[in-house]
Amino acid sequence: MKLSHVRVAFVSYLLLHLLLALVVFNLDDKIDVSNFDVEIRFDYFFHIIAFLPWAFWGYFLRYKPIMWLSIGTVFAFCMEGLHYFIPYRTYNVIDFFSNFLGIFLGFLILHFFLFIKKRCQEKRP
Secondary structure, three states: OOHHHHHHHHHHHHHHHHHHHHOOOOOOOEEOOOOOOOOEEHHHHHHHHHHOOHHHHHHHOOOOHHHHHHHHHHHHHHHHHHHHHOOOOOOOHHHHHHHHHHHHHHHHHHHHHHHHHHHHHHHOO
């Protein structure tokens, strides 16, 4: 895949995140965890899923992982911080942590795939 195509796709991904930050969704469904003193909203999982691809974008754009993780953390904070300035949205620290968790899990999944790929290449004659 050409790097220019990856860049166009990545910019589309960023614009989609911006659009999702501006649009209001009614995701007030909660997961029943009555045995715990914790309330888990469904949108936390959406935040995690939305930020999972971040690590893969960095890999395809050829960034160093620690730098890309730092950029992702700033991006996740900015996306959530944007809600503070929009009257019909609310800032939520747990949403930021869900964003970061998605980025971090994406890095774990990416490195797992890279490890498997390396092991498979080593076993070839």
